[in-house]
Amino acid sequence: MTRPAIEAEGLVKHFGDTVAVDGVSFVVPEGSVLGLLGPNGAGKTTTVRMMTTLTRPTSGTGRVAGHDILADPAAVRRSMGLTGQAATVDELLTGRENLRLIGSLYGLDARYIKRASDELLERFSLAEAGDRIAKTYSGGMRRRLDLAVSLIATPPVLFLDEPTTGLDPRSRVELWEVLRELVSDGTTLLLTTQYLEEADQLADNIVVIDRGTVIAEGTPLQLKDRSGAAALVVTVSNGPDLAAAEALLRPHVREVHVDVGARQLTAPAEGLGHMTRVAGIFDESGIVLDDIGLKRPSLDDVFLHLTGHRAEQRPDDTGDETTADSAEEMAR
Amino acid sequence: MSTLERPEIRPTGLLTQAWAIARRNFLHIRRMPEMLMDVTIQPVMFVLLFAYVFGSSIDVATPSGYRAFLLAGIMAQTVAFASFIVAVGLTADLEKGIVDRMRSLPINPAAVLVGRSISSLAHSSIGLVVMSLTGLVIGWRIHTNLFEAALGYLLLLGWGFAMIWVGIWVGSAMRSVEAVNGVMFATMFPITFLANTFAPTDRMPTFLRVIAEWNPISALTQAVRELWGNDQPLADGAALPMHHPIPFTIGWIVLITAVVAPLAIRTFRSRTAD
Numbered sequence: 001m002t003r004p005a006i007e008a009e010g011l012v013k014h015f016g017d018t019v020a021v022d023g024v025s026f027v028v029p030e031g032s033v034l035g036l037l038g039p040n041g042a043g044k045t046t047t048v049r050m051m052t053t054l055t056r057p058t059s060g061t062g063r064v065a066g067h068d069i070l071a072d073p074a075a076v077r078r079s080m081g082l083t084g085q086a087a088t089v090d091e092l093l094t095g096r097e098n099l100r101l102i103g104s105l106y107g108l109d110a111r112y113i114k115r116a117s118d119e120l121l122e123r124f125s126l127a128e129a130g131d132r133i134a135k136t137y138s139g140g141m142r143r144r145l146d147l148a149v150s151l152i153a154t155p156p157v158l159f160l161d162e163p164t165t166g167l168d169p170r171s172r173v174e175l176w177e178v179l180r181e182l183v184s185d186g187t188t189l190l191l192t193t194q195y196l197e198e199a200d201q202l203a204d205n206i207v208v209i210d211r212g213t214v215i216a217e218g219t220p221l222q223l224k225d226r227s228g229a230a231a232l233v234v235t236v237s238n239g240p241d242l243a244a245a246e247a248l249l250r251p252h253v254r255e256v257h258v259d260v261g262a263r264q265l266t267a268p269a270e271g272l273g274h275m276t277r278v279a280g281i282f283d284e285s286g287i288v289l290d291d292i293g294l295k296r297p298s299l300d301d302v303f304l305h306l307t308g309h310r311a312e313q314r315p316d317d318t319g320d321e322t323t324a325d326s327a328e329e330m331a332r
Numbered sequence: 333m334s335t336l337e338r339p340e341i342r343p344t345g346l347l348t349q350a351w352a353i354a355r356r357n358f359l360h361i362r363r364m365p366e367m368l369m370d371v372t373i374q375p376v377m378f379v380l381l382f383a384y385v386f387g388s389s390i391d392v393a394t395p396s397g398y399r400a401f402l403l404a405g406i407m408a409q410t411v412a413f414a415s416f417i418v419a420v421g422l423t424a425d426l427e428k429g430i431v432d433r434m435r436s437l438p439i440n441p442a443a444v445l446v447g448r449s450i451s452s453l454a455h456s457s458i459g460l461v462v463m464s465l466t467g468l469v470i471g472w473r474i475h476t477n478l479f480e481a482a483l484g485y486l487l488l489l490g491w492g493f494a495m496i497w498v499g500i501w502v503g504s505a506m507r508s509v510e511a512v513n514g515v516m517f518a519t520m521f522p523i524t525f526l527a528n529t530f531a532p533t534d535r536m537p538t539f540l541r542v543i544a545e546w547n548p549i550s551a552l553t554q555a556v557r558e559l560w561g562n563d564q565p566l567a568d569g570a571a572l573p574m575h576h577p578i579p580f581t582i583g584w585i586v587l588i589t590a591v592v593a594p595l596a597i598r599t600f601r602s603r604t605a606d
Binding site: 052053054055056074077078080081082084085086088090091092093097101102104105106107108109112116133149153154156 | 338339340341342343344348349352353355356359360363364428429430432433434435436437438439443604605
């Protein structure tokens, strides 16, 4: 069960003088989820295009479900599904016709396609929209249809290139649910994302790439641990109490950072027991607290720590899909 | 662990795959019938415009007059525009990522192009039917036998086939549908007009006349006119292709295909595989 479903071995891709991917390797065990995390133009899409046989690597190779991407691309295509960056559904076809087109190109039996289409449309909440042309779909519906189309042949390995780019928060959470279901059914997933939260939510392992190289990898937990210790954060309810709270806390910690605006004291954490003791002390002191707790560094902090620059802007502005496209387009 | 049913993926042939893609292109036409305008309203408009507006001042010596002379020319032009249809469709599919999606499937990479060719030939055929019906209404007739009539249509479709490769080439090289429109308008219109399509070449200035008579589309038009009995006697000094239009047309079709098809495939490959 833990044999690798996806392996990349020193993938390199040059576009003229531009080095888009510079020696990327990773292994994705069967039934797990790998998040390929990185900012715009980091080489995520190019890596996926190489692994899905759309682009030939300059050097290096990879295997999907045991098939070499260079030696046996046809077998690779039979064992994987791909949902690209832009939802590549045919706008003039209905949802059902989109499924039928791809199903028949896979060489699936017509009756099977009909049955599987019904199931997929149902599962992706598109049953009612199934006979409408995709042009009338919302962004979220198109993404779901795109994913459904990738699943018509039930491939054991699925590549998703920025599956939630441009989706509103609700559609994103819905899509995550669907992806979790797929994984629990045994599908291996590789997804690229620039949303740190998404990688944290879905991935068993994360590979962080920046400027074409892997700069870190591990579980979300490991990555968070790597970028420094957790912090103990105390928030007082009333601003004037802040000085008293600081005096109370100082003997029990190594250092204290005071944030007056947020009415917050931050100190290096020293474990759960320590936090409980500090909580007890405040309880006895009568200083009213809004909150006391441990804060792990976010993946944003991790990224800053690893690369020295912030990860790209959040998904909410719709402009960033085009930016991602044009960045890699230019590299081409 | 896998609890899902994994269906059997049967290997299919190129033609099955191409047909599935062509069927999808037909569905597009059904959803957007205005896509047929270039082989229906536009050529009919041209027929009427030339037959009634310009035609009265163009002298030809064919038995049934200018309208009969005109029809083969407009058909040749309409079929030449097949390249336009292919290029626009292909660029749109490339732009939208549809081609990549197809290429990620276990199919022959050529299926996308073959499918496009099939639907384009069907598209051109619709145009030929519409043109023929319009022609019948305004007095055009085929005066020869069934074999020659069929050969005329066959040459037109062969020409359409060569034009498909031009379309694939342009479509693969251009980055947007707007760019395709620009390039095709700027080239196809002059090429299809600087010929014997709408007016006889013998009264053109010598320089233009040579270009026009060596223009491949003139050989095609002349061949079709001869095959259908719509031709006028050759004027003195007509260039070689006008004397042997049928072999020249076949030669042009073979030559254009032989030169452009490898270029088109190479451009398509480098556009998609990199």
